[in-house]
Amino acid sequence: MESTIYLDYAATSPMYPEVIEVMSEAMQTTFGNASSIHQFGRKSRGYLDEARAIFARSIHAKSNEIIITSGGSESDNTAILKTAEKYESLGKHIITTNIEHEAVLKPMKYLESKGFDVTYLPADKDGFVSAEQVKAALRNDTILVSIMSGNNEVGSIMPIAEIGSILKNSNPAVVFHTDAVQSYGSQDIDVDEMNIDLLSVSAHKIGGPKGIGFLYCRENIKLPSLILGGEQETKRRAGTENIPAIIGFQKAVELMMKDKKQRNAYYRKLKEKLVNNLKQAGVDLEINGSYDSSLPHIVSLHLKGIDAERLLIHLDLAGIAVSTGSACTAGNVDPSHVLSAMFGVDHPAISETVRISLGLGTTEEDIENVVIELSNIIKRLK
Numbered sequence: 281m282e283s284t285i286y287l288d289y290a291a292t293s294p295m296y297p298e299v300i301e302v303m304s305e306a307m308q309t310t311f312g313n314a315s316s317i318h319q320f321g322r323k324s325r326g327y328l329d330e331a332r333a334i335f336a337r338s339i340h341a342k343s344n345e346i347i348i349t350s351g352g353s354e355s356d357n358t359a360i361l362k363t364a365e366k367y368e369s370l371g372k373h374i375i376t377t378n379i380e381h382e383a384v385l386k387p388m389k390y391l392e393s394k395g396f397d398v399t400y401l402p403a404d405k406d407g408f409v410s411a412e413q414v415k416a417a418l419r420n421d422t423i424l425v426s427i428m429s430g431n432n433e434v435g436s437i438m439p440i441a442e443i444g445s446i447l448k449n450s451n452p453a454v455v456f457h458t459d460a461v462q463s464y465g466s467q468d469i470d471v472d473e474m475n476i477d478l479l480s481v482s483a484h485k486i487g488g489p490k491g492i493g494f495l496y497c498r499e500n501i502k503l504p505s506l507i508l509g510g511e512q513e514t515k516r517r518a519g520t521e522n523i524p525a526i527i528g529f530q531k532a533v534e535l536m537m538k539d540k541k542q543r544n545a546y547y548r549k550l551k552e553k554l555v556n557n558l559k560q561a562g563v564d565l566e567i568n569g570s571y572d573s574s575l576p577h578i579v580s581l582h583l584k585g586i587d588a589e590r591l592l593i594h595l596d597l598a599g600i601a602v603s604t605g606s607a608c609t610a611g612n613v614d615p616s617h618v619l620s621a622m623f624g625v626d627h628p629a630i631s632e633t634v635r636i637s638l639g640l641g642t643t644e645e646d647i648e649n650v651v652i653e654l655s656n657i658i659k660r661l662k
């Protein structure tokens with residue numbers, strides 16, 4: 281049976297109708313290569329420049345600081361691998377956390393294999409690392425700090441501004457990267473106020489198309505390109521630009537900027553309803569992470585005594601799509617490294633957790649139906 285209630289927006293979101301509309305139009309009318317000097321190329325270039333300006337405005341950056349990429353993974357890989365390459369002569373120490381997305385952790389592992397020394401700050405039981413932890417880990421040879429803005433499994437929001445102000449005053453200077461893939465849609469970001477040097481964003485988490493995103497790269501940090509080839513993105517990312525996807529991404533960003541506050545309030549209301557109604561239905565649960573300081577669209581629930589993999593299958597049969605953890609590592613049955621970091625590898629939450637994530641398409645009725653199905657299935661499984 282087709283899923284009828286989709287609650288896995290942290291994995292990916294459907295495109296907004298407005299996004300599909302502008303992309304369909306662009307696919308029919310805007311095919312020119314943005315590097316071509318004829319009118320077809322100039323038309324594409326115009327759209328590209330306009331989108332870049334909107335992306336920049338969304339984080340209080342300058343247009344020339346936006347590198348358009350294929351999404352969060354490429355942005356993270358570029359930020360980490362290319363900062364390491366560029367500043368290697370100044371030091372080989374990097375600081376990150378043990379609950380980052382694999383798009384950060386895998387490049388870190390790669391750099392370790394090349395002789396870099398990576399400190400993985402341990403997240404606490406609520407999925408946070410503190411600015412003090414970052415400060416204590418800094419060394420004379422630290423060249424990069426990469427800490428996610430919001431966690432994709434439990435939604436914890438990191439103290440990015442505090443970390444930024446510590447790093448701003450650090451001597452020698454350290455590059456500060458944040459993976460904002462999950463937080464971009466709901467949190468206000470000002471790269472200058474927060475002293476962020478590099479920031480990764482992905483369109484498909486905010487109602488835009490897949491395979492497109494950007495890396496904010498502060499003007500004075502000129503990173504070598506990860507993808508070698510043409511001179512697109514002022515030589516910072518080779519490859520012919522996907523103009524329809526960029527136009528769709530721009531539309532998703534504009535919609536996000538227009539009503540971020542209302543959306544956040546809506547998600548918080550739905551989340552509260554979900555948790556309260558589940559509790560009222562007698563479901564024995566604990567929220568993983570901090571309920572109050574978490575991204576509004578994510579809730580991670582430890583359903584005590586319930587095997588999450590089995591539950592997921594039953595929910596799927598009932599037409600409800602949720603996730604047991606990070607969907608970007610789906611198909612991989614390894615226990616969640618995020619929950620393991622928070623609770624220890626033997627904690628029951630690791631095999632008894634579902635992540636429910638909300639989007640604009642989620643209704644109060646969806647939440648009511650999910651509570652009914654979930655509590656019935658749990659009764660059966662018990």
Ligand SMILES: Cc1ncc(COP(=O)(O)O)c(C=O)c1O
Binds near residue numbers: 482
């Ligand atoms: C925190 C985080 N970073 C990076 C990514 C990867 O982004 P993309 O799918 O655009 O490559 C994801 C995707 O789930 C994510 O949640």
